[in-house]
Amino acid sequence: MSRTRSVAASTPAVNRRTVLAATGAAAVSAGVGFALRPTDSQAAATTDQAVVAQSRRAAAAPLAPYTKGTTLATVAAPRTSTPYRRLGDGPGWSRVVRGELAAAKSGRAGRRTALAAFVQLTDLHLIDAQHPMRLEYLRSTDPHAWRPHEALTVQGAVSLVERINALRGAPVTGSPLHFAMTTGDNTDNNSKTELEWFLTIMSGGRITPNSGDPRHYEGVQNSGLKLYWQPDSAVRDGDKQLGFPHLAGFLAAATREVRSPGLNLPWYSTVGNHDAMPLGCYGHGDSWLAEYAVGGKKLMSLSASEAKKLQDHIKNGNDPQGHAFRDLLKAHARDMRSVTADDRRAPYTPADYLKAHLDPAHRGLGPVGHGYSSANLAAGTQYYTFRIADDVIGISIDTTDPGGHYEGSIGTAQLNWLDKQLRDNKDSYAVVFSHHTSKTMTNTGHADPARPNERRHNGQEVLALLGRHANVLAWVNGHIHRNDITPHAASGGRSFWEISTASHVDYPQLARVIEIADNKDGTISLFTTLVESAAPHRTDFSDLTQTGLAALYRELSYNAPGANRTLGGAADDRNTELVLKKG
Template identity: 55%
Template sequence: MAGTETTTNRRRFLLTSGGALAATGIAWALPGRRHGGTAPSAGNAHAAPRPSPERPQVRRAAPYGLTTLETAARPTGSSSYRRLTSGPGWPLVVRSELAAARAGRRDRRTPLACFVQLTDLHVSDVQSPLRTEFLRAGSPGSWRAQEVLSVPGAVSLVEQVNALAAGPHTGRPPAFVMSTGDNIDNNAMVELEWFMTLMSGGRITPNTGDPAAYEGVQNSGLPLYWHPDGSLRDQDTRRGLPGIPGYLEAAIRTVTSPGLRIPWYSTPGNHDDLPGGCLAPQDPMLRDYVTGGRKLFSVPDTDVAAYARVLKSGDDPKSTVLKEILRRNAHSARPVTADERRRMVTPHAYLAAHLDPAYAGAGPVGHGYTDNHLDDERTYYTFTVAEGVIGISIDTTYRSGHYEGSLGTGQLRWLERTLAAHSSRYYDADGRTVRNTGADDAHILVFSHHHSPSMTRRADAARTEEPRHDGAEVIALLSRFPNVAAWINGHSHINRITPHAHPTAARSFWEVNTASHVDYPQHARLIELADNHDGTLSLFTTLIESAAPHRTDFDDLSAVGLASLYRELSYNAPHLAGTMSDGLHEAMAGTAADRNTELLIRRG
């Protein structure tokens, strides 16, 4: 795929950077226009009913643009800063690498399940002292101009999910949402509170530190960053980003999320577990620094290069290089308002937040987790997707400090037992058939944050006694169970769908990897499963965008306008600047075969 290697290298850099690192209505609490405007199972949880109050009309990208089958954002113009507008939808691509597409299946099929996957929302406190935006001096793409708008952008995505009455291929209404990790960005308690409120409903003020002012890099006076409110000729303004007076003030105002009107679950990602997605968790120095009153906005180029090198290698689990940079440059750190709410999230606190009745929303209680998970801080579980369909959520993070993923031996064995408990026939490690007549046979969907290429066997310093297992080993395990239909994940920020075919035709499944909602193309997926009654299943993957209009109005600083700007700025990120012919936009959005698809699977 054109540009894939370049994009992958950039993702490694971004994902390990604290500086770079989803007939209805919208419940926005921002004023309007700028000018004159105002078994092995952890226990299956079941959804609690929730009323759906009437809501005002949403201003949409297109009258029926609920999915990218109808319409999708596309660039217009030829200037250095490209505007977005509504374009034609993307076609449905039938993929038959794993099973034949038999005629007449549409008339025979029975719907089995319908749900929505969100991933990599990266709800961000962009004023955190521990963010390392200064890395931009070495790589322009390592800081996002749009990241201050992560909350209104994600609220607009929640509104779009609420508007989905039924899957386009099965007619079945979505039963739940699964968010596959990197729900937050800095591993901060305040971000976790914002995420939980986003999903369950309520008011969010995306501001920390000074309650009346923004104290981040975008009004620092440094030309390294886009200054939308001022006259500074910073590097982004010079390449075409617009001046938008009032932008920062609007970005930190309160937004009200209506909350999802269907149950939701979540899976942890590296940014949920680790500061910046890769730093040493609960390190005493970093723990004090993140809640303190000093922040580095820039460092010498030699420090930028040194930190970039260690991030690329990933061989600094104690964050020694960053801590030395913070010490060495303490004299040039700027004063900011200290804020205890920025404290790091522990695994126990992550679980407790999901179990907090204040964030119950549409349910289920715990959003996949139970009180039993608190005992050993275990963050993997099973749940009922639909009758005859089981979901398995696994935790692929390195808790000691690394952006890559893996599974420990204990969890891998739990996964094997769980698969076996729902499989009447499978294969052992030597390829021999195992009959399990007492099993509750079901179709199986596996969810994780990391995708298979990003899972390694790196030792986990937090669990040195336990061997780790990579993506190839997970693929090998899932391939032993013919009733595994798909492994659904994120992390890469790229749309990509990969068939995993075993030499035995009955043993195969699809890996569905979905792009993020913080970087272009800001997608989520509506996923449907159906039985074709001809020995095959169809897994439909339909991309959706947020409810915000494709076309941005620079005068509109309501939350709707900010959500539109969030999408357009992500398209114009420095590493994507230029025309679609550079290949990077296509690489991140995926080919047609990675977007709206029908994936044929041999019925296990």
């Protein structure tokens, strides 16, 4: 295979690589998924997208290597020792060279050629914090089942977009960033409000992160219940006893209009279990739950014993259709509080998800459909292939199980399609994107209602398939909310890296830049560099502006009771150089 051309070529003309990166390239393959042939999505792309992608080229003067705006330079860290810890500038994370799959050869930095560069965002979990279907009351048995920062997910995500827009290019090679990929759980509760907010954040526009009564917040944070942080109230709730502040005006500020610039590069979308199913675990079909989602009643408290029973049901996958959950809600009808009904909170179907991505109002810098096409809509699939650069393709797969439960799997048709895409594009390197990791694709016991006779396949089977193809470089995913990078060695010298990135809802709230470079010595290097949002590390409790709230979002997430402080991963899961033998 000849793979020698650089992404950062010096010619100013808009070349094929730039156009492909801006517009995508996807088409129907045997009625499901997409392959690299022209489609209505590609045909609908316009020249202005190519010009924008061109503007993201590396400048004539070398940009790289650089650290500004990345976790190589600085990372938010606690600066006080009180129970509620204030954040500030902390030391950066150094880059670690990993040679488990191939030895790193000296002199490679002077030889290498950049092939591609992109940004991964994952697990944004945009939350409609007033939605009746939320499980805040599980906090009575698990302190982290509700988090004090959940009303600020929109402000935090916009600040992450601002950080990505400010990057000068790829930190190691100086390559332009071709695109961003969101690897699922873009929304939290399969709510149309959340989907609208996500698409607007990514493509640009105004968002009012409020539902129900447009005049004020209606939810657990002004309920007077000491189980939750009551920021506007003097109530001595459990979180204030841990040092959380009294912030008059917090809820009004959290529900004010927010403006997103939208990403200044093309972006693609991969579906996660929270995007696909209510609460990320219940299959569609229960009409009572659908009505409850848009209705005027909300359960805000539950005994610890009942909360534990419900949480165990969810963890064990014992209630994939939510029937026991529905019965619990019905049993507590008299305990519910009145809220303003809102049809915008309705759950969305897979077809709704695709139509929203294809809506011209959410096009941003493209591509049209953000990887999905009308052919996906017709086939009822949410997986596709796209061209990243001359020598690299991307493959987005759908690992959610519509039969229910939060862990993943894929059906036989999609597994066969993935194998075909890799065979048909054997002369291009491949990066596979999914929501679930190989270890969390264990949900094979629930049939897909649309394909009840189709077998479901686990992560080990996907690993085995990928290991049969020499062109696979990486499997990029999320779901576990933790930075984790795993080498996978297969027979015949084939190998690839599995790159899992932390969420943007739990601390340390990160995204990841991934660069692919040919070292011209028989090896490929994948560089991973983590970035935080653009919000300052230090917070000011009197600053309730959009930026001030984004900073507070990070600090609250650090202090959230029950939060896992190990999600940043080890040093070799963060900023890395991952070396591979060329296939």
